Amino acid sequence: xxxxxxxxxxxxxxxxxxxxxxxxxxxxxxxxxxxxxxxxxxxxxxxxxxxxxxxxxxxxxxxxxxxxxxxxxxxxxxxxxxxxxxxxxxxxxxxxxxxxxxxxxxxxxxxxxxxxxxxxxxxxxxxxxxxxxxxxxxxxxxxxxxxxxxxxxxxxxxxxxxxxxxxxxxxxxxxxxxxxxxxxxxxxxxxxxxxxxxxxxxxxxxxxxxxxxxxxxxxxxxxxxxxxxxxxxxxxxxxxxxxxxxxxxxxxxxxxxxxxxxxxxxxxxxxxxxxxxxxxxxxxxxxxxxxxxxxxxxxxxxxxxxxxxxxxxxxxxxxxxxxxxxxxxxxxxxxxxxxxxxxxxxxxxxxxxxxxxxxxxxxxxxxxxxxxxxxxxxxxxxxxxxxxxxxxxxxxxxxxxxxxxxxxxxxxxxxxxxxxxxxxxxxxxxxxxxxxxxxxxxxxxxxxxxxxxxxxxxxxxxxxxxxxxxx
Amino acid sequence: xxxxxxxxxxxxxxxxxxxxxxxxxxxxxxxxxxxxxxxxxxxxxxxxxxxxxxxxxxxxxxxxxxxxxxxxxxxxxxxxxxxxxxxxxxxxxxxxxxxxxx
Numbered sequence: 042x043x044x045x046x047x048x049x050x051x052x053x054x055x056x057x058x059x060x061x062x063x064x065x066x067x068x069x070x071x072x073x074x075x076x077x078x079x080x081x082x083x084x085x086x087x088x089x090x091x092x093x094x095x096x097x098x099x100x101x102x103x104x105x106x107x108x109x110x111x112x113x114x115x116x117x118x119x120x121x122x123x124x125x126x127x128x129x130x131x132x133x134x135x136x137x138x139x140x141x142x143x144x145x146x147x148x149x150x151x152x153x154x155x156x157x158x159x160x161x162x163x164x165x166x167x168x169x170x171x172x173x174x175x176x177x178x179x180x181x182x183x184x185x186x187x188x189x190x191x192x193x194x195x196x197x198x199x200x201x202x203x204x205x206x207x208x209x210x211x212x213x214x215x216x217x218x219x220x221x222x223x224x225x226x227x228x229x230x231x232x233x234x235x236x237x238x239x240x241x242x243x244x245x246x247x248x249x250x251x252x253x254x255x256x257x258x259x260x261x262x263x264x265x266x267x268x269x270x271x272x273x274x275x276x277x278x279x280x281x282x283x284x285x286x287x288x289x290x291x292x293x294x295x296x297x298x299x300x301x302x303x304x305x306x307x308x309x310x311x312x313x314x315x316x317x318x319x320x321x322x323x324x325x326x327x328x329x330x331x332x333x334x335x336x337x338x339x340x341x342x343x344x345x346x347x348x349x350x351x352x353x354x355x356x357x358x359x360x361x362x363x364x365x366x367x368x369x370x371x372x373x374x375x376x377x378x379x380x381x382x383x384x385x386x387x388x389x390x391x392x393x394x395x396x397x398x399x400x401x402x403x404x405x406x407x408x409x410x411x412x413x414x415x416x417x418x419x420x421x422x423x424x425x426x427x428x429x430x431x432x433x434x435x436x437x438x439x440x441x442x443x444x445x446x447x448x449x450x451x452x453x454x455x456x457x458x459x460x461x462x463x464x465x466x467x468x469x470x471x472x473x474x475x476x477x478x479x480x481x482x483x484x485x486x487x488x489x490x491x492x493x494x495x496x497x498x499x500x501x502x503x504x505x506x507x508x509x510x511x512x
Numbered sequence: 513x514x515x516x517x518x519x520x521x522x523x524x525x526x527x528x529x530x531x532x533x534x535x536x537x538x539x540x541x542x543x544x545x546x547x548x549x550x551x552x553x554x555x556x557x558x559x560x561x562x563x564x565x566x567x568x569x570x571x572x573x574x575x576x577x578x579x580x581x582x583x584x585x586x587x588x589x590x591x592x593x594x595x596x597x598x599x600x601x602x603x604x605x606x607x608x609x610x611x612x613x614x
Contacts, residue, residue: 048532116607161570184570194544203587210551215570218549219527222541224534228527228548236572316541368599375600376607416587424590433595449595453603 044234048227055230059344062233062240064157067345075474075483076490077346079353083289087250087348088149090293094254096152100180102144103254105136107262107406112376113389117396120454127272127399129392131407132259135381139176139208140169140412142255146243146282147173149251154239155181161238165229165343167191167202168326169384169411174241175214185214186238188229192220193319200425201325201383204416221319226343242343243282249348252286253293259408260294270296271404273395275388278303278358279331281339281351287408288354300356304391304458305332307360308443320429321444323363323422327387332358337469338477352470352495359458361390362438364448368456369393370419382411383422394458423447467495471505483511513560515581521554522583523566523576550574551583 045051060066070082088096097103110129118126137144151174154162161184164174171187178185187209192198198218206216217232219225233240242248256274263271274291276284288301306328311318313330322328336358339347366383369390374380388407396405415421427433432446437455441448450456471491474480480487483506491502506512515521528534528546552566552574564578 048528048534112607116603119606186570192547192549194547198587200587200590203585207585207587210569213569215550215568215572220544220547222533222537222546224528224537224546227534228546236570312538314536314541315538316544367596371596371599372603376603415589418589419596420593421588421590423593423596427591427593433593435595435598449599453606 046231048224051227051230054234056345058230058234059240062238063242063245063344064239065245070346072486075478075480075487079350082346083246083250083348087246090253090257093149093251097145097148097251097254100148100177101138102148103137103258105258106133107131107259107266108133108379110373110377113372113393114396116372116376116453117393118401121397124401125397125399126401127396127403127405129396129405129407130271131385131389131410132255134255134385134409135412139173141173141384142252142283142409143169143173144176145251145255146170146248146286147177147241147251149247150174150241150245151177151181151183153247154241155183157239159237159239160184161186161236162241163188163229163232163236163238164241164243165225166243167199168205170243171205171214172208172212175209175212178214179212184238185209185212186217186232186236187214188217188225188232189219190221190225191218194220194316197320199320199325200416200421204414221314221316223314229343240343243280244342244344244347244349246348249282249286252282253290255408256287256290257294258290259287259406260291260296260299263404267404270299271406272399273300273302273403273405275302275304275392275395275405275407277327277384277387277409278305278336278351279326279328280335280342280349281347282349283409284351285349285354301354302391302395303332303336303351303355303358304388305329305358305360306366306387307362307459310442311444318444321431323426323431323447324366324383324387327384329360336466338473350494352467353493355463355496358461358463358466359391359395360461361387361394361456361458362441362448363443364438364441365390365450365456367419367423367447368450368453372453379410380413382413382417385410390456391458393453394456464501467497467501468505470495471502472509475509475511481511513581515554515558515578517554517557519554519581520551520583521564521566521578522549522551522580523564523574524549524579525576549579550576554578
């Protein structure tokens, strides 16, 4: 009997396909209600820090340098009140084999796939993760398929994604390119079923655990170099894995007093599944279009329970505008002699602003950089935006309308990290838990879980539940 | 343009027609099909526009419409963006100059 390959038919087999393709039975961590045992999942399906360092080290991943941005710090101090302006550092993750921190996630996932005997790996990603999986698959001698959302219905592709396809193919991967739409997941499932390859999801425990080495290294490097932990670490936030893994690594290093800040590019008003709006944005990730939905509902990912749960670790969540990130990208090249891609520069724009709130002896770290080049260079990105009818000019970034304009700050003093109300995000997460899982009655274990998930308090969670008439 | 058996080519497919698309897609996206492009070694001589079979780099057999022979990377650094020049000049001037704390 032939299988039902329609959208609905395939989606109905989703759990069965996923179990085959990830090798994890998520059911054993479930409570049957809201709560699930996150730490048990991380412990039993992940790797120890030592194992991960070994796995990553064997393929040249990790141990990236930290660089002090002295000129950008000096520039921030020009705008800051007297005595303010923390030292700004970056962790140069672009020096990983595939050009970004994603090599850490991919190293673990591909190692795990090989260990379990899979012949190949598949990942659904338009970004650096695809290149990272392809690079690792090449090293381990596994086959690799990357599924990308790349073009709009006119066949016009985001230059950054087209570059990523080139990079994946350079490592010997097959790239399946699609037009806009959430049914990318359908194609992804179809390929998993057809090939029997491993799902190198961004959101498995081993993938997220792979980023823990980053946070751990970071704390160790600062202790060695400066003699103390940094005060603030800024992570560009999309699916939440970068922030989650980094924060977990910091905790494993005992650096629990570090404040963890998430930063996303503000793309408010743009619909991520819209064909017409697809090419009206200048960032393909690290933006609020992923950052907000994944923070308030992490289990929307391609595995039943995402290991990326950013709200557990986030002390603060800020946005910056596209124009501000472009400005900082250029300033990083001009003042520091470092040409880097957009991902880490989102955090850098935020850090440039937050540094001005902190004292001069304090330290703020941008925990990643990524490679740049044709397609994903600011020149290419801005030129593409202009061709798509986006207005580009100097002015006040507050005036930027995502999808309509990119306002380069007319003075760096206008670069401002804008705070989200954390309690509002936490409430939104709890609301999603209740509505999506159709919860009417709640257990004490659920409440405890929600406190951890939202890094809040028992009283806060009780209050939110009361507002929704749930006891 | 004619492709010879064994040439590296790009093929095109409609994955889901407009009617078959997922219920949650927005209005504008629902109006258009979900399309895909894959590259591989073509299994027969063929003209652009013909339906062909390719073997991809991972060894999968895929059928689709032949759209490009020896598909090239055409992405680049785009057109010159003169505004970018001003950023370095300004930042360096502020660093060197006498702007003070506000």
